[in-house]
Amino acid sequence: MDEQTTLLEQIMAYDFALYDLQLFLDTHSSDANALRDYKMALEQSENLRRQYQAKYGPLTPRYLPNTTCWQWINDPWPWDPKGSMNNVVL
């Protein structure tokens, strides 16, 4: 697996855990361990997301590293990890 995919899958794993903890906390709002885990996963996820976006471009349209080019439309998209232009002749 290439470095980009590895990094993205780490973000996905933390975000998956965050969602699970979110649902748990909805019904256990004063569970200190769950809150601590949530905070830890949130920090990891934000940190990895910063690294990913600096290196490989936006995960959301709100990441705007420079104002000369709209990078949001660049490949890859989740359903098309290799990029679509491989099988398109212009």
Next chain:
Amino acid sequence: MWFYEKKTQYPINIKKPDPRMAMNILTQYGGPNGELAASLRYLSQRFSMPTKETKAILNDIGIKASSCTSW
């Protein structure tokens, strides 16, 4: 309101494309007992929930269920 990110909740790696299975899975998204319909039920039912826990959980499940219908 949900925001799109260029990632999935779980990694997908289709090794053997299977159009018939794909149709079945699509029904699980959009069909009468699919994820899309379920998400709308969660999001409607949250309006009549009496406690803060149940409001939150139906909101959070409904949002996820509706975002899970797209890549």
